Amino acid sequence: MPPSAAEAAAIAVTRFGLGARPGEIERVGADPRGWLEAQATPAGAPNPPGQFVASPERLHQLLAYRAEAAETRQARVATPETGVAMAPASAPGSAMAQDVAMTPAMGDPAAEAALAARRDSRREMTQDTAREFLARAQLGATTDTGFAERWALFWANVFTTSATRFQSAVFMGPFEREAIRPHVFGKFEDLAAAAEQHPAMLLYLDQAQSVGPNSQAGQRRNVGLNENLAREIMELHTVGADGGYSQADVTEFARALTGWSVPTPRDQGGNAGGRGRRVQAVRAAVAGEPGVNAFVFRPVVHEPGARTVLGRTYPEGGREQGEAVLRDLARRPETARRLARKLAIHFVADDPPPALVDKLETAWTRSGGDLAGVARALIAAPEAWSPQPVKVKTPYDFVISTHRALASSPTRVQPLQQALVSMGQPAFSAPSPEGWPDIAADWAGPDALVKRLDWAKTVADLAAPSADPNAVAAGALGARLGERTRQFVARAESRPEALTLFLMSPEFQRR
Amino acid sequence: MTRSFAINRRLLLGGALGGVSLAFAGHASAQGAGEGVGRRKLVVIVARGAMDGLSAVVPHGDANYVPLRGSLAVAAPGQAGGALDLGGGFGLHPALTGLYALHQAGQMRFAPAVAIPVRVRSHFDAQDVLENGGEGLRQQDDGWLNRALIAAGGPKGLSIGAQTPLILRGAADTSSWSPGGQVTGQDRIAALLQDMYVDDPLLGTSLARGLETDAMAMTVGGGTPLRRNDVNGLGQAVARLITGEAGADVVALSVDGWDTHARQNAQLQARLTGLDQVIDGLREGLGGQWADTIVVVATEFGRTARANGTQGTDHGTASSLLLAGGALRPGGPIGDWPTLADNRLFEGRDLAPTLDVRSVFKGVLRDHLGADRAALDARVFPGSAAEAPAVDGLV
Numbered sequence: 068m069p070p071s072a073a074e075a076a077a078i079a080v081t082r083f084g085l086g087a088r089p090g091e092i093e094r095v096g097a098d099p100r101g102w103l104e105a106q107a108t109p110a111g112a113p114n115p116p117g118q119f120v121a122s123p124e125r126l127h128q129l130l131a132y133r134a135e136a137a138e139t140r141q142a143r144v145a146t147p148e149t150g151v152a153m154a155p156a157s158a159p160g161s162a163m164a165q166d167v168a169m170t171p172a173m174g175d176p177a178a179e180a181a182l183a184a185r186r187d188s189r190r191e192m193t194q195d196t197a198r199e200f201l202a203r204a205q206l207g208a209t210t211d212t213g214f215a216e217r218w219a220l221f222w223a224n225v226f227t228t229s230a231t232r233f234q235s236a237v238f239m240g241p242f243e244r245e246a247i248r249p250h251v252f253g254k255f256e257d258l259a260a261a262a263e264q265h266p267a268m269l270l271y272l273d274q275a276q277s278v279g280p281n282s283q284a285g286q287r288r289n290v291g292l293n294e295n296l297a298r299e300i301m302e303l304h305t306v307g308a309d310g311g312y313s314q315a316d317v318t319e320f321a322r323a324l325t326g327w328s329v330p331t332p333r334d335q336g337g338n339a340g341g342r343g344r345r346v347q348a349v350r351a352a353v354a355g356e357p358g359v360n361a362f363v364f365r366p367v368v369h370e371p372g373a374r375t376v377l378g379r380t381y382p383e384g385g386r387e388q389g390e391a392v393l394r395d396l397a398r399r400p401e402t403a404r405r406l407a408r409k410l411a412i413h414f415v416a417d418d419p420p421p422a423l424v425d426k427l428e429t430a431w432t433r434s435g436g437d438l439a440g441v442a443r444a445l446i447a448a449p450e451a452w453s454p455q456p457v458k459v460k461t462p463y464d465f466v467i468s469t470h471r472a473l474a475s476s477p478t479r480v481q482p483l484q485q486a487l488v489s490m491g492q493p494a495f496s497a498p499s500p501e502g503w504p505d506i507a508a509d510w511a512g513p514d515a516l517v518k519r520l521d522w523a524k525t526v527a528d529l530a531a532p533s534a535d536p537n538a539v540a541a542g543a544l545g546a547r548l549g550e551r552t553r554q555f556v557a558r559a560e561s562r563p564e565a566l567t568l569f570l571m572s573p574e575f576q577r578r
Numbered sequence: 579m580t581r582s583f584a585i586n587r588r589l590l591l592g593g594a595l596g597g598v599s600l601a602f603a604g605h606a607s608a609q610g611a612g613e614g615v616g617r618r619k620l621v622v623i624v625a626r627g628a629m630d631g632l633s634a635v636v637p638h639g640d641a642n643y644v645p646l647r648g649s650l651a652v653a654a655p656g657q658a659g660g661a662l663d664l665g666g667g668f669g670l671h672p673a674l675t676g677l678y679a680l681h682q683a684g685q686m687r688f689a690p691a692v693a694i695p696v697r698v699r700s701h702f703d704a705q706d707v708l709e710n711g712g713e714g715l716r717q718q719d720d721g722w723l724n725r726a727l728i729a730a731g732g733p734k735g736l737s738i739g740a741q742t743p744l745i746l747r748g749a750a751d752t753s754s755w756s757p758g759g760q761v762t763g764q765d766r767i768a769a770l771l772q773d774m775y776v777d778d779p780l781l782g783t784s785l786a787r788g789l790e791t792d793a794m795a796m797t798v799g800g801g802t803p804l805r806r807n808d809v810n811g812l813g814q815a816v817a818r819l820i821t822g823e824a825g826a827d828v829v830a831l832s833v834d835g836w837d838t839h840a841r842q843n844a845q846l847q848a849r850l851t852g853l854d855q856v857i858d859g860l861r862e863g864l865g866g867q868w869a870d871t872i873v874v875v876a877t878e879f880g881r882t883a884r885a886n887g888t889q890g891t892d893h894g895t896a897s898s899l900l901l902a903g904g905a906l907r908p909g910g911p912i913g914d915w916p917t918l919a920d921n922r923l924f925e926g927r928d929l930a931p932t933l934d935v936r937s938v939f940k941g942v943l944r945d946h947l948g949a950d951r952a953a954l955d956a957r958v959f960p961g962s963a964a965e966a967p968a969v970d971g972l973v
Contacts, residue, residue: 459780511780513788520785524767532744536702555774560627560837562702564767571771573778 077545084213086468092545107442111249112219115202122361132188199240208470226262227502230495235271242267255436256397279325279370297321306401324389326369403431417506423450456577459507462490472543527566536565619871627836629877631897639667642918673850676858684908691896693931704878709745724748729953733827813859840888869904896931934966941969
């Protein structure tokens, strides 16, 4: 059954977007589809506001930090570097449990100073990442282009990188700003190329360590191929596990990708500590062929020769060899089919109507992967407009849509992170390259509900003094507010109770 | 602006409740030195949800009471489950045994028919008026009790609960403390949600199972369960926050769950028992300081004189208001009883108010806390000089 005009306006903001701020549904009212379409611009999705470092600068910081680490290690018995900046149990910028183990030798001032410097660098980068997350959440809470934001977050989740490893954690913010958002309404293969060549991805999936066995470096030292990036590109970012590739294809692709890297001090023949760390880091960077966003292609580790992947041969080459394989994977029909289905699951239903998936796939293949065209096909599909709320909100969705409903915005990262951790979705920290799951069973479990209720109660207590619960409910859901919920809210005993009921209502827990 | 220094809950729950006053003292001393014991203490309990005043203070002597209330009527004193006789045709609900004992000792009084100055039927709006002390809706965005702190020369305010209620919000700094921890299955909100989720098997089942698990897991400190309905313990905890040199002087506390639209007898029995136990716990915990304390129990409006079709009552107008404490001067009912005669009911359905709730508040603030008379009329309860003169002789 098609939605009424009022329902359509509400659906545009609450299902396609991140939830309604007061008055937003009315503003959209006249032309919900037009409002959505206008957001699919070639310029991409807007960036969170604020001053943040770009990848090259962040890389310098990381290299300096690693050099300090190397020094510390050499000053005493080595402890392996562990790297978790935003592990679920800790909030960003808080106690750095990993460093506790690195106590300096007794009474060694130089080592202690080095350790202190190292802690400071780590803390600074961790805090930067926390700031980035806060900025992104603030954008989510206040944006007028909620569809573009949801779309961008979807693609960031497809190309998951995660803060579960320190070296990628510090690039999470730059990754979304540099590699994802600018490309989300362009061609998919361009998005893929930008994502796979970003330091966040290269570090997350160990690509920077991958060395072709027959390359110059490979022959000199006992290091080898790392297939992680190649496999994840095929399995998660393009054709999918049943996309028809074999283990041999993975290995060939991995060989083609050797050389895709970021500069590291190690490649300068080891760094025995001492002066000139930054100089050495810069030298390392120019030793290869720099690309965008602190990418560098290093011929010394590139596996020579032609490569054959999925039946196609790629002549010997540098960076473009791996990129050619990537783009071909991006263009395959299996990729279109698989990602069309993921889109349908995310935006519409856990088990989407096949007709919807077909429409998205068709728009994709007909346009050569033009994501703006796919977005428009989604907006135009009647299946995307059924009035019933079916998609359970993720914790991030829930928190952001709550802020929007209350016309507020998160001001500090720690409570935000604590809420998300308790609900099972720690900031920037998807547990695996698969990213965050997207169906009800993953988010509506027993403990998750209780945690959501605890948080809703806290928020309701804070917001109650200045909120009219009936107005909040009406403003946040419009025509999607059911009569049963409306009555529960209106008849509640107190404002906090009314707001809690609203935030936990079936309609608000879904979109 | 009100600043709330939320006390670390874990600190309080981790050890014996005796640790509570230490934590508060730590915060309070950051604000300035305390003035020692002997300060007057005031505890305002806001009963949210429209407490049925006719059941708390039963007008058993009124000929229309039983006909109007039918099966909801509390039996007359002397009968099984009968009211506890206060004299003059009034009795306390049988659950209020502690308050009755206080009455017999001259430490409890009641006003049988008070109301806020405007007629509204919405809980939220009426609570706002009750708490902001204004003449009408949306007149103040701070609370009369906060303004009273200033008018009374700086007693220390404390709110119990996760967030400072309107009654204590305002220019004077106050503290806050929150008992208990997570929402549990016994909480009203959990029951409401289960009801709301009746057509939502996914959320309904999940929440039920989640709360079950939580209940099994919830222990405190050395394995002693802190039950959410341990209201006597809550009263004692609040008392500890008051006693001692740096303790709170003025406390605001909410008790929910009064909106008895259906099957009210059982619910009221439970709620009134809880209320009685909070006050009893307070009295016990305050020890000698009970002699300097007054407790006020007020609600935003009362309930209909008649029972409705679901063995409950609906939103009304006047309700009874309760006062307890060692600092009270013994006396009879405060304000007139309008009777439940048909032609005396407000709009033919509710107990009519004969006293403005602000008058009772003013009487307590002036005579117990020493608030300045003129300030009470001008600032604490603006516009109330003529409409709601302070009640005399309470203290």
